[in-house]
Structures are given as structure tokens and as C-alpha cells.
Amino acid sequence: MTKFEKAKVEIVDEKTLSNGWTRLSGYQIDYTDSDGETHRLKREVYHRTPAATILLYDPKRGTVVLVRQFRLPVYLHDEPAWIIETPAGLLDGDEPETAIRREAMEETGFRVRDVRFLFKAYSSPGSSMELLHFFAASIDTTDRVSNGGGLAAEHEDIEVLQVPLGKAIAMVEQGEIADAKTIILLQWAMLNRELLS
């Protein structure tokens, strides 16, 4: 028996408010709440497609592979905008594991061998449909087959960093790493280091 036994939702209307790189819709829904009362609510939804991210961990050196790139939404906060993240990208219609192998290679130059699927998580469920698939893989220096750096055709301009895991955790505490997916994966690594040998 949950609070929401009587709750239900009916979509009454959807209008496209913007149809650029990502579609933004304005919905009207009839939401019947937990007391059984129905209210018409307005909600805006950003139709982001699924994405994937990966913790690349080198057990011999105790380092993680991170990428640094310009992020406009951070710039608009008047914060330093070349932020540090785990490698990530849109699935672009591929299976999550295929997509993360491709993104890891394009962004970091590491060819990933065995990949471990960890979990899925909504990155911002109040406004965005984005569902992120989280992975982890151990790598070593011999898996680096190119410099990475992203796709020139898409003007990706990516710096590849190899950071000791303890230092990366300290960077979270100091505010130098401030991306949610990255913090989740670094904390997973701290809790599960024995799985990555």
C-alpha cells in the first residue's frame, strides 16, 4: 500500500515549444493526486535521448581517465567552463555497450576490453528525459591506441587526463570536479575497487 494508490495521469495536450537540437514540449496533464483529486498541470519536458558514461580505471597505476571540455551551460553560470567529466556520449541509436566503447575510443583513445554494466539513472527527471547508462572497465597503458580528443568533424576539443583516484575524490570535495555522473562513478570506484583489478 503506497501513498499513490489512487494517483493516475492522463496526457491532455502536448505542444512543441522548440524543435532544435533537442525537442522541448509543453504538456498539459490531468494529475489525480493521492487524495483522489484531479488537477490540470503544465509541465515542460526536454526530449533528450539516452546516453552512456564510463569509469576507466587503471588498477596498476591507481588512476582514472577523465576528459575535460567546454560546457556552455556551466559558462552561463559564470563558472570556469572547461569541466572535468568521465567520458560520455549519446547512444545515437546504438546499444549502450556499443556506444560507450565508441565514445571511450573517440574521446580518450583507450580501446576498452571487458566492460561492466553498472546501472541506469535519470540525470534530471524533473525536466529531461535523459537516461544515462553507467559502465566501468579496467584499462592499462597498452590499451591506449590513439590520443583521443574527440571528433574533429563535430569540433570536439577534449583534453584527456589521468588522475589518481584519491586525487579525483579530493577534487570533488574541493569543487574542481562538479559533474554529477562523474561524482557517481568516482564514488562507485571507491566502494568497488576490488572489482576493477
Ligand SMILES: Nc1nc2c(ncn2[C@@H]2O[C@H](COP(=O)(O)OP(=O)(O)O[C@H]3O[C@H](CO)[C@@H](O)[C@H](O)[C@@H]3O)[C@@H](O)[C@H]2O)c(=O)[nH]1
Ligand atoms: N549542432 C549542435 N550540436 C550540438 C548541440 N549540443 C551538442 N552538440 C554536439 O553533439 C555532440 C555530443 O557529443 P557526445 O559526446 O555524444 O555527448 P556529450 O555532449 O558528451 O554529452 C551527452 O551525454 C551526457 C551524459 O552525461 C549528457 O549529460 C549531455 O547532456 C549530453 O547528452 C558534440 O559533438 C556536440 O558538439 C547543439 O545544440 N547543436
Ligand SMILES: [Mg+2]
Ligand atoms: Mg561526450
